[in-house]
Structures are given as C-alpha cells and as structure tokens.
Amino acid sequence: MTIRLYNTMTRRKEELIPREAGKVSVYACGPTTYNYFHLGNARMLVVFDMIRRYLIHKGFDVTYVQNFTDVDDKIINRAAQEGIDPLVLASKYIDEYFVDAKALNILPADIHPKATEHIQDMIEIITKLEKKGLAYNVDGDVYYAVDKFPGYGKLSGRTLEDMQAGARVDIDDKKHNPMDFALWKKAKEGEPYWESPWGQGRPGWHIECSAMSLKYLGPGFDIHGGGGDLVFPHHENELAQSEGASDGQPFARYWMHNAFITVNQEKMSKSLGNFFLVRDVTEKFPGDVIRFYLLGTHYRSPLDFDDEKLVMASKGxxxxxxxxxxxxxxxxxxxxxxxxxxxxxxxxxxxxxxxxxxxxxxxxxxxxxxxxxxxxxxxxxxxxxxxxxxxxxxxxxxxxxxxxxxxxxxxxxxxxxxxxEADQTDSGKLGPVMDLVMEIRANARKNKDWATADLIRDRIKEIGIIIEDTPEGARWYIK
Missing domain, CATH: 1.20.120.640 (Anticodon-binding domain of a subclass of class I aminoacyl-tRNA synthetases)
Structure with missing residues (x-):
C-alpha cells in the first residue's frame, strides 16, 4: 500500500510521490531557542520524528533537516531580561534542546542548521526579491511586498483582501501594505547585527527557514512540516518569498501540520502562560511515557492535556x-x-x-x-x-x-x-518490590495461609497488578 498524507495546501489526502524515487526530503521547523521547549512544541517534534522513522521503515532514504532559530525578537528580549548576550542565550538552549529531545527519543536531524550560520544565504534571497520588485528598503528595513506576489494566501486559504481588512495599521508604519512583512531589520542599539547591502541589521524570522531549507534540500523538496500555528503567517510567508525568489518554482511538494495541544480546550502556548515545559514534566513522567501520550491521538486531532492522560499512557x-x-x-x-x-x-x-x-x-x-x-x-x-x-x-x-x-x-x-515506567520512578523500584510481595505470598501459600495469599492477590489487583498462579509458578503483570 502506498503512503497517503494530508496536504495542507490542497486540503486533502494525497499519495506521497517523492521528487526523487526512493528518497524523501523533509524540512521541519525547529524551536526558537530562548527557553526549554514545552509540550506543545514537543508534539510537533515527536510527530515528525515518528513520520521520519516510518518513512525509513518503508525503505525510503530520508534527508531530515530541522533548524534552530537562534536570532529573534524573543531571544533578544529574554537575553536583555537576564543580562546576557543573545547568542549566548540561544546557544545554551540549543544544548538544552538535545537533552529534552533525547528524553523523548527524538532522533537528531541529519542537519541541524542555525539561522546565524546562514545570514549570507538570507541576504542573497532578499537581494533577489528586491531586484524582482518583490521587496523594498525603507531606511534599512526591508519588507516583502505581498500584493506583488499573486499566490499570497494560497497555503492558508486566506485572501489578501480579508487579511487587509483585519490587519492593524500602525500610525507610523513604514510598510506600503499592512500585510507586508520584514525580511531584514535595521539594527537597534544593543542588538546583534550583521553587515548587509542595507546597512547593519538582522534577518526577519520567515526568511531564515527559506534560506536553510533551500540550501540543504533545494526547491521542490518533498515535505515541509510544523505545528498548525505556523500555517499563517510563518509558512505562508516562507512560501511567498521562496517562490518569489525562484520565479515561481514550487517551494515544497507537501505541507504537513499537527494540531495543537490544549489545556481546558485552550491552545497551549507561552504567550497564554498555560504551557508545561518538557523539562518539568519529565520530573514526574519518563520521556517514553510522554512520547506515548503524544502519539496516542492522530497528529491532526487536538490533544487536551492533563496528568491523568499521562497516567493512562504510562499504563498503556x-x-x-x-x-x-x-x-x-x-x-x-x-x-x-x-x-x-x-x-x-x-x-x-x-x-x-x-x-x-x-x-x-x-x-x-x-x-x-x-x-x-x-x-x-x-x-x-x-x-x-x-x-x-x-x-x-x-x-x-x-x-x-x-x-x-x-x-x-x-x-x-x-x-x-x-x-x-514504574521501574524508573523515584517512588521506588517496582520489580524488586514485587519480588518481595511474591516471596511473602509464596511463603503464605507454603504455610497454607490461603487467606493471606488471597488478600495479597486481591489488594494488588486493586492497583492494577495481576498475580496469576500457573503450573510453572506464580507470575505478575500490570493490567
């Protein structure tokens, strides 16, 4: 049977037909490294790790790229709060990412590019866009002109008119259109910056992924993945600038997005303050249990979070x-x-x-x-x-x-x-404890103390552990 996947672009399931027979190229948007990642981030990371593993299982040669956004407004603001260099902060949380990823058994990507290592690639794309009339410079800030790209909105299914109607227009906005987005940002005092044709500055968020995905996978790569919150504006903007720079050559063949994790039916996010860091959750539940919980629901269905669901995942x-x-x-x-x-x-x-x-x-x-x-x-x-x-x-x-x-x-x-899972908790080693329980019960049976033996069996059953007496001896297992 062939693999069929849901393509966000076409809004239907399609047969996976790779660009090159037997090979699949995947770009998954990685974290912005200003904090430990939370369960909402983890769902996306685990889902695409699962997809990658299955493609390998089916015999495909998979090239998997997952970036790190290591320069961004959030990083700069967090670094200012902590009084450290933004690039030092980003480096710290890249290292911490691998600690949490290992706990969830997420395989390292074939390539983990960092945005700061690809500034020149971004400048080259922006220069192309400017020459094509798709970008404009206003006093060192460079913006993408969305109304110059006819396909803008095709991924998210939004029309430019609808987006403009709902957009907030700043009084001092330098943009020609409220929906235009930054490709390059003029340096502010105290921020990291790089030299460019437009002066000292740093890249906008969206251009980073365009540069890194195209550099390692080339145009028309197979799967572009991320969380559902990235469809607009991040992936919509990626698509517009990437296809705009390459004369309309398709950017990605298939777009895949996982649904949110919710808390009381509200999206889990740092901005709402209802997020749970993987680092904290692993203090209560082992990483494989968290992974089991995250994959227990189809990736395109919302997943509501509470501790009881993790307990159920542990038992499963x-x-x-x-x-x-x-x-x-x-x-x-x-x-x-x-x-x-x-x-x-x-x-x-x-x-x-x-x-x-x-x-x-x-x-x-x-x-x-x-x-x-x-x-x-x-x-x-x-x-x-x-x-x-x-x-x-x-x-x-x-x-x-x-x-x-x-x-x-x-x-x-x-x-x-x-x-x-039970053998790994701080509350005790289940195996040795059960060995002791079984020994006490065996002695009770040997002494014909059937009441004690039955009491142990029945009380243990109440907490989900079954004791069975077989011709080869007693054994136990978790129900």
Whole structure:
C-alpha cells in the first residue's frame, strides 16, 4: 500500500510521490531557542520524528533537516531580561534542546542548521526579491511586498483582501501594505547585527527557514512540516518569498501540520502562560511515557492535556512492555524446539503477529495514523498474553510474535525492552518490590495461609497488578 498524507495546501489526502524515487526530503521547523521547549512544541517534534522513522521503515532514504532559530525578537528580549548576550542565550538552549529531545527519543536531524550560520544565504534571497520588485528598503528595513506576489494566501486559504481588512495599521508604519512583512531589520542599539547591502541589521524570522531549507534540500523538496500555528503567517510567508525568489518554482511538494495541544480546550502556548515545559514534566513522567501520550491521538486531532492522560499512557506502555517481559520469561522456560509446529497453538500467535503487522502498516500508510497503529500493537500484546497464560508454549512461535511487537513499537520510537515506567520512578523500584510481595505470598501459600495469599492477590489487583498462579509458578503483570 502506498503512503497517503494530508496536504495542507490542497486540503486533502494525497499519495506521497517523492521528487526523487526512493528518497524523501523533509524540512521541519525547529524551536526558537530562548527557553526549554514545552509540550506543545514537543508534539510537533515527536510527530515528525515518528513520520521520519516510518518513512525509513518503508525503505525510503530520508534527508531530515530541522533548524534552530537562534536570532529573534524573543531571544533578544529574554537575553536583555537576564543580562546576557543573545547568542549566548540561544546557544545554551540549543544544548538544552538535545537533552529534552533525547528524553523523548527524538532522533537528531541529519542537519541541524542555525539561522546565524546562514545570514549570507538570507541576504542573497532578499537581494533577489528586491531586484524582482518583490521587496523594498525603507531606511534599512526591508519588507516583502505581498500584493506583488499573486499566490499570497494560497497555503492558508486566506485572501489578501480579508487579511487587509483585519490587519492593524500602525500610525507610523513604514510598510506600503499592512500585510507586508520584514525580511531584514535595521539594527537597534544593543542588538546583534550583521553587515548587509542595507546597512547593519538582522534577518526577519520567515526568511531564515527559506534560506536553510533551500540550501540543504533545494526547491521542490518533498515535505515541509510544523505545528498548525505556523500555517499563517510563518509558512505562508516562507512560501511567498521562496517562490518569489525562484520565479515561481514550487517551494515544497507537501505541507504537513499537527494540531495543537490544549489545556481546558485552550491552545497551549507561552504567550497564554498555560504551557508545561518538557523539562518539568519529565520530573514526574519518563520521556517514553510522554512520547506515548503524544502519539496516542492522530497528529491532526487536538490533544487536551492533563496528568491523568499521562497516567493512562504510562499504563498503556507498560502493558506492551509486560507482554515482552512475560514472553521472555516463558521462552526461557520452554523446551528447545526446531521449526514451527501446530502444537500448543503456536501457529495462532504467529498469525496474530502477521495480522498486527498488516494492520499497523495500513494505519500508518493512511496519513501516519499512530492512534490506529497503537490498536494493532495492543491486539498483538493481548494475543501474546493469552498464549503465555496457557502454560505450555512453543518458544519459536512466541519469539516471532514478541519480536514483531518489539519491532513495530520501535518504528514509533519505543523500546519495549527498556525498563518499565514504574521501574524508573523515584517512588521506588517496582520489580524488586514485587519480588518481595511474591516471596511473602509464596511463603503464605507454603504455610497454607490461603487467606493471606488471597488478600495479597486481591489488594494488588486493586492497583492494577495481576498475580496469576500457573503450573510453572506464580507470575505478575500490570493490567
């Protein structure tokens, strides 16, 4: 089955047909580095990491570029508040980005360009736009003339007339049109600046991504991604200036955007003050649990945040991890066999793995539907648990199904062979605690103290941990 994705430009799902057969080029807008990134940022980063991983899984040679905006009004303002150089502040939070990205198991991009390293590339694009009459200089500030570009608004679906009607017009505005946007900003005292044909200054935000994406991927690259809040004005402006500078040559073939994370149905953002930094959330929940939560809803659907949803994600991820733990334990106890047989239901659990693989890929081929992919994982997990509970298993059949569950989960960025969420919390090591509980219960059963043994089993069940007595001995798992 071919991959179909939702293209923001056309507002419909389309078959992914790369610019070059077998290769996919992706540019994902990275963070503005003036703070740690929050869960709203994390959703975009995790979603496009997932998309990248799946494309690789399908055999594509993927070139993935994710930038850092390391010069910007927000950086300059934050640096002024802290009394440090803006470029020093930006460098600090670039380093901190990789700490949080690693916690969420986000792969490093093939290329992580920084805006400050591509100033000359930006100047070259602005110069082209000025020569074509698409940009104008007003006392060292250079603006893009939106009414000179006929396609302005085609990505967001807005008309220039509607945008102008709703625009705020400043009394001292130097712009010819209220919708015109800055390509180059004249230097102000105390701000970082670079030399340019228009004097000392720094780039506007939108030109940065045009320069970096075109430099590393060239015009007509395959996928341009970002959060839904970037459709307008950021991506609309990127498109206008990039295609304007290249005589209308298409900028990107497909535009993909994830929906917001909300808090009480209101968009999570720093400007609203209702954001949660990943750095803070990882103090309460491991990174893989946060990732599991972020991918549990289709990327184009809004995702409302509260701690309880992270608790549920933790339990869901632990269910998958426990299936692998139980499978390994059963395989270790099973007799060695050569080849698959029809005994002990081995063919059923192998067939369940095949069904899960097919369902997983169907879901992901349909606009990277990770929520439906989860359903396939849980079905296979259930089949593995059912098979193990029979007591007598065929090791090779169970190994096939367990490895399928591990591999498919890995495509989404999860390591089911890592420690479970509960084993990583500060509240205690679940494994050793349960070993002690099981030992106490075993002693109670040995002494025929059935009431104590049953009490332990029932009370443990109330907190979501199941104890089962099997011919091979007692075992436990998280429900």
């Amino acid at each position: 991820l632990d269910r998958l991890k426990n299936s692998i733990r139980l499978a390994k334990e059963a395989i270790g106890k099973a007799p060695i066999a050569v080849g698959l047989t029809t005994e002990n239901g081995g063919e059923d659990v192998v067939e369940a793995a095949k069904i899960a693989q097919n369902a997983f890929e169907q879901a992901m081929d349909d606009d990277f539907n990770s929520a439906q992919a989860y359903a396939a994982l849980f079905e296979l997990s259930r089949a593995i648990n059912t098979y193990v509970s029979k007591g007598q298993i065929e090791a090779q059949a169970l190994q096939v199904s367990a490895q399928t569950l591990i591999a498919l989960s890995g495509v989404l960025g999860f390591d089911l062979e890592a420690e479970s």
